[in-house]
Structure formats: C-alpha cells, structure tokens
Amino acid sequence: MPDEVLNLQITDLTAEAKGVMVIELRSTTGQALPPFKPGAHVELHLPGNIVRQYSLCNDARETHRYCLGVGLSPSSRGGSRHVHRSLKVGDTLKVSPPRNHFPLQEDAPQLVFFAGGIGITPVWSMIQWCEANGRPWHLFYLVRNRQRAAFLETLGGFGDRVTLHADDEAGGLFDIAAAIARQPANVHIYTCGPTPLMLAVEAAASGFPDGQVHFEWFTPRQPTASGADKAFTVQLARSGRSLEVPADKSILEVLEANGLRVESSCREGTCASCEICVLEGIPEHRDSVLTAAERNNNDVMMICVSRSRSENLVLDL
Missing domain, CATH: 3.40.50.80 (Nucleotide-binding domain of ferredoxin-NADP reductase (FNR) module)
Structure with a gap:
C-alpha cells in the first residue's frame, strides 16, 4: 500500500441512478485534500485486500471532498458489490491520492x-x-x-x-x-x-x-496479437540484478517472486499504478493507458501486462 495513502471518511452516500452510487469522502481532520484535475481517479482500499479505481466526479475546484460515482457491476469481483451493499456513512476508507491518465486538454478549441x-x-x-x-x-x-x-x-x-x-x-x-x-x-x-x-x-x-x-x-482492450509469448530478460538498473521473465509470467509476477515490492493495483493494464521507466530495450505495450505517442516513445511501460520485443529490457528499478 502506498505510504501516502489517505484516511478518509464517508460523509454521504447517494443513490444517483439505478445501479449507481455516489460516495462523498472527506478528511477525518477537516484538512484540505490533495488537489486534482478533471479526469482523475483514486483507489479505494476495501476489505479482503481489494483495491479498485474510481473516477472523481465533483468539481475540481473543491478541496474539501472527493466524490466518486460507482456503478454496480453484474460481474463484480467484490469491489462495486461491497460499495453498494456494505459501505455506510461514517465508515473510514484508505484512499490513494488522485492520479490522472485521462487529462483534459484545457486549451482545446472544442x-x-x-x-x-x-x-x-x-x-x-x-x-x-x-x-x-x-x-x-x-x-x-x-x-x-x-x-x-x-x-x-x-x-x-x-x-x-x-x-x-x-x-x-x-x-x-x-x-x-x-x-x-x-x-x-x-x-x-x-x-x-x-x-x-x-x-x-x-x-x-x-x-x-x-x-x-x-x-x-474500464476493462483492458485486447492487445494486437504478435505471436506466441516468449521469454526475455529484465535488468534492474539500480541493483544490477538480471531476472528471466518466462513466457507464462509477467514482469510484475517475476519481480514479486524475487522479493521486490512494486506498486500495483489492477494487474490488467488499466490503472497505471505499475508504470516503470524503460532505460534500454523495446517494450511490447499491452496496456490500455498509454497514448500512441507515449507508446512510440518506449520510455515507460506497465509491467503487469506488457512484455518485451527485445531480448533484454533495462528498467529503472
């Protein structure tokens, strides 16, 4: 769990539409919350070690609260179901500070x-x-x-x-x-x-x-098929360690199996929590976050789903 996680209290729950709940969260101490811009989301840490991302829907000029709209998924894996059926006003939740991978182009003419x-x-x-x-x-x-x-x-x-x-x-x-x-x-x-x-x-x-x-x-887009997955090597620039990533494992899984703690959440390439800088090599991007231009730069990747086109990747870890 990130060190900067916030402890926020549910101050209102509103049934905004059929299957849609809006949660209002505020600081338990009355302090201003970290600012955000339109398009941002936060992560809710729910019981059972469940972490889910939900978009902020309130006015970004507000610093006293976060409002999240949560739709009840018919195929819920526990996140939206818990929000709709178990949360109540007064509950305290651990919440990540806002992240934004869907930023508004503020100078757009239309x-x-x-x-x-x-x-x-x-x-x-x-x-x-x-x-x-x-x-x-x-x-x-x-x-x-x-x-x-x-x-x-x-x-x-x-x-x-x-x-x-x-x-x-x-x-x-x-x-x-x-x-x-x-x-x-x-x-x-x-x-x-x-x-x-x-x-x-x-x-x-x-x-x-x-x-x-x-x-x-919301859900990962299907990556363009590039043939059968192959093994490759990741080199960790800070420690100098080299690790083999087999065809049936992700970089994230290999790192965790070797005792390395890397921030992650969705594990399907939609939240960007596990974004890592690429120092050498060519990633095979399979996420649903990066723009076409960002993919062409090949300087970051989501290690929960993306792989390597080159035999070796050097990561800023």
Whole structure:
C-alpha cells in the first residue's frame, strides 16, 4: 500500500441512478485534500485486500471532498458489490491520492464527450471545469435507459449541449459514426464507457490526429496479437540484478517472486499504478493507458501486462 495513502471518511452516500452510487469522502481532520484535475481517479482500499479505481466526479475546484460515482457491476469481483451493499456513512476508507491518465486538454478549441453509462463520472467533472472556464463543449450521453443515467436532472439544465440517447426509447444503438463525422477538424474527443462504445468511437475517429482522441478504459482492450509469448530478460538498473521473465509470467509476477515490492493495483493494464521507466530495450505495450505517442516513445511501460520485443529490457528499478 502506498505510504501516502489517505484516511478518509464517508460523509454521504447517494443513490444517483439505478445501479449507481455516489460516495462523498472527506478528511477525518477537516484538512484540505490533495488537489486534482478533471479526469482523475483514486483507489479505494476495501476489505479482503481489494483495491479498485474510481473516477472523481465533483468539481475540481473543491478541496474539501472527493466524490466518486460507482456503478454496480453484474460481474463484480467484490469491489462495486461491497460499495453498494456494505459501505455506510461514517465508515473510514484508505484512499490513494488522485492520479490522472485521462487529462483534459484545457486549451482545446472544442471539446466533445461520449459517455456510456457510468462513464459519465470523469466526464461530469470535465463539464464542470468547462462551465467554470467558459469552454465550449457537447456531451453525447448514451445509456440503456433513463433510470440508469446518473446526474441526468442536472445535465438536463444544459439544453441542447447534451444529447441523451436511451437505447430503449430510440429502439436501437446511437449512430456514433454520424455524430463524429459532424465534428470540426480541431475538436478533442473524450470517451469513457463500456468497451463496445470505446471501440466504436476509436474506429469512427480514426481520421483525427491521435492527440485529439482520448479514452478512459474500464476493462483492458485486447492487445494486437504478435505471436506466441516468449521469454526475455529484465535488468534492474539500480541493483544490477538480471531476472528471466518466462513466457507464462509477467514482469510484475517475476519481480514479486524475487522479493521486490512494486506498486500495483489492477494487474490488467488499466490503472497505471505499475508504470516503470524503460532505460534500454523495446517494450511490447499491452496496456490500455498509454497514448500512441507515449507508446512510440518506449520510455515507460506497465509491467503487469506488457512484455518485451527485445531480448533484454533495462528498467529503472
């Protein structure tokens, strides 16, 4: 567990929509919390050694509280189920300081958001920032039905800047390709939601520069197949140790098996907790966090899922 972990108290629990709970967390001593920017998330440390990442959905100008939107997953491995069924006001939780791998491009001339279901949580924080700073924006909010649409009443006050699509009312899925085709060339597109939505936006926005299309993945995207996994060697620059990474083990697993403590959480390449600097060698990136430009730089990697294209990697460990 990170040394700088925060001890925060649950001061409010709100059923924001069907299957969506908003948790308000504050310092037990009344102190200001570490600041964050829209798109940031924190990690909740739950009973049973469960660590889960949840996006901050409140106004980033607030320093007295964090608000998290948590959707109840039908395939919950214990995280969202515990949040919805067991947490209560007054409970104290260990919480990591905010991290942000989905940052808002604050000088973008136009911002368009695609939010699917609980993917509205980081987007709602971004919209509040846009409103506070007079930035133009539009939201495409895609849900199965209105009952599952969090923050719907508040978003309704923004008029035609919000396009709500409920599958049950529309009789089918939203035409993402048509919506993206109408966007100006300088738009920045932000998407958070289920994998089918992410893949649809990614395909429809393929004509835009990579730096203008941004994603926050809930679940790991499937890496491009590059043949059977092969063994390789990692050299730890600080200690000089060399370790063999077999085809059926991750770098993280090998490090842990050799008594090395490395921060990690999701173990599926979505949270970036295990990001490590690469000093030599060429990683094979399999995460769902790094942008195309960051992957091309090959100077960092997520050691929980990514492997090596070269026979040897030198890591800053």
